[in-house]
Amino acid sequence: MKNKIFFFIFIILSFIITFPQNETSKDEPVVRVDSTIVKEFQIKDVSNDDGSKLEISCQKVLEGNNSLFKLYRKELNDTVFKNVKTFQSFPVKIVDEGLSYQKKYQYYLAVSDSLGNESEKCLIGDFSPKADLFKTDKTILLLMIIIYTMVIIYLVESVRKGKDLFVRKISGLDTLDEAVGRATEMGRPVLYVPGSSSMSDIATIASLNILGPVAKKIAEYETKLIVPNRDPIVMTVAKEVVKESYSEAGRPDVYNDNDIFFLTDSQFGYAAAVSGIMTREKPATNLLLGMFWAESLIMAEAGNTTGAIQIAGTDAVTQLPFFITSCDYTIIGEELYAASAYLSREPLLLGTLKAQDYFKGFIIIIITFYFVILLISWITGGNLVFLNKILEILRFIFKS
Numbered sequence: 431m432k433n434k435i436f437f438f439i440f441i442i443l444s445f446i447i448t449f450p451q452n453e454t455s456k457d458e459p460v461v462r463v464d465s466t467i468v469k470e471f472q473i474k475d476v477s478n479d480d481g482s483k484l485e486i487s488c489q490k491v492l493e494g495n496n497s498l499f500k501l502y503r504k505e506l507n508d509t510v511f512k513n514v515k516t517f518q519s520f521p522v523k524i525v526d527e528g529l530s531y532q533k534k535y536q537y538y539l540a541v542s543d544s545l546g547n548e549s550e551k552c553l554i555g556d557f558s559p560k561a562d563l564f565k566t567d568k569t570i571l572l573l574m575i576i577i578y579t580m581v582i583i584y585l586v587e588s589v590r591k592g593k594d595l596f597v598r599k600i601s602g603l604d605t606l607d608e609a610v611g612r613a614t615e616m617g618r619p620v621l622y623v624p625g626s627s628s629m630s631d632i633a634t635i636a637s638l639n640i641l642g643p644v645a646k647k648i649a650e651y652e653t654k655l656i657v658p659n660r661d662p663i664v665m666t667v668a669k670e671v672v673k674e675s676y677s678e679a680g681r682p683d684v685y686n687d688n689d690i691f692f693l694t695d696s697q698f699g700y701a702a703a704v705s706g707i708m709t710r711e712k713p714a715t716n717l718l719l720g721m722f723w724a725e726s727l728i729m730a731e732a733g734n735t736t737g738a739i740q741i742a743g744t745d746a747v748t749q750l751p752f753f754i755t756s757c758d759y760t761i762i763g764e765e766l767y768a769a770s771a772y773l774s775r776e777p778l779l780l781g782t783l784k785a786q787d788y789f790k791g792f793i794i795i796i797i798t799f800y801f802v803i804l805l806i807s808w809i810t811g812g813n814l815v816f817l818n819k820i821l822e823i824l825r826f827i828f829k830s
Contacts (some may be wrong), residue, residue: 468489470488475560477566479561479562480562482528482530483529484557485526486526486537487523497541497543498517498518499518499542500548501537501539502514502537503536506533514526531558534556538552538554539552540552570827578789586782589775589777595784600761602759602760603769605758605759606644606647609715610644612714613714620713621658621711622641622644623657623704624719625718626700626725628663629663629667631721633744633746633766636719636766636767638664638667638671639769641668643675646676649681649685655672656711657672659692660697660700661692662692665692668690669690673685673687705728708732708733708736709732712738716733717742718743719741719742719766722746722749726744726752726753727749727752730742730752730756731756741758741759741760742757742760743769745763750762796824796827807821
């Protein structure tokens with residue numbers, strides 16, 4: 431399996447090195463005419479598009495003439511020309527957009543004097559834009575997706591076969607056993623707040639992924655779990671997640687549907703209600719995981735005053751300082767996304783997580799390599815041909 435993947439990567443890298451980096455094809459059809467007005471008046475297709483653009487270019491013949499030039503266009507079967515652009519400076523390159531690859535077009539260029547009278551018209555046509563099935567300047571992106579998919583498949587299969595992939599320790603998640611055990615010993619509930627956002631937020635999805643293994647562990651300890659929600663759809667999903675986790679733990683009888691409930695969609699009304707639950711129920715463990723805004727400090731401080739163990743996590747950079755100050759453990763940024771894989775050790779999640787880590791490392795190496803080559807090229811004055819070739823390839827990769 432490893433040999434096949436390495437061979438596949440070698441073929442792709444070989445293709446990248448030999449891949450042509452010109453944006454337009456050398457064999458691209460061009461319609462060109464010369465006249466007493468301009469020379470090299472030509473029209474050609476724009477490559478790597480959906481067949482909606484044509485490029486028109488020309489150079490001036492009469493020096494010292496300050497007349498205006500007007501470019502007109504019409505469909506082949508039409509009788510009326512429409513003005514595309516009026517210009518005076520040369521050489522000119524115009525990209526005419528909003529066309530159809532199913533139609534043919536004619537263009538003409540006219541000289542206009544100060545009174546608006548046109549003379550010396552130069553006609554060119556018939557030409558239709560061509561639609562490309564594949565954007566060749568995005569080939570490197572396709573290749574990277576293929577490589578990334580292959581790496582994910584390899585890592586997922588490796589985990590399924592029993593290979594232990596290293597994942598950096600996340601202290602906030604390692605203390606979950608202790609936090610749930612403490613709640614059981616004290617006879618108090620665990621409060622889980624899945625954030626203040628909706629299901630369209632990735633942080634909310636990550637939070638509900640964490641809720642699954644957390645609820646399973648709580649079911650094993652037969653501890654009460656309270657999940658207040660600000661969004662009714664999040665509440666519905668949370669109920670299904672908790673119910674399934676209790677069933678997996680073999681304790682569906684312990685599940686209480688009334689412990690997962692909707693409060694209000696008001697931001698500070700929700701914060702006040704959660705703070706009230708913390709004060710009345712006095713949960714031994716508070717888990718604040720998801721997307722939070724200004725209400726984060728209100729809830730975190732309320733939980734802090736009750737003496738509960740607090741584990742918070744969010745990808746909102748502006749709220750992290752409040753959680754770090756008020757909570758015992760804080761899951762920062764992408765640790766929130768990695769938490770579900772960290773807790774469940776599910777092969778698909780773990781393989782995807784490690785593939786992301788490998789590709790982030792690969793991108794860092796490529797960027798570092800680019801700047802090293804750029805520095806060497808600057809020191810040598812850019813006289814080394816192979817360095818310039820490497821820089822061209824790296825720029826092509828970054829551009830894609």
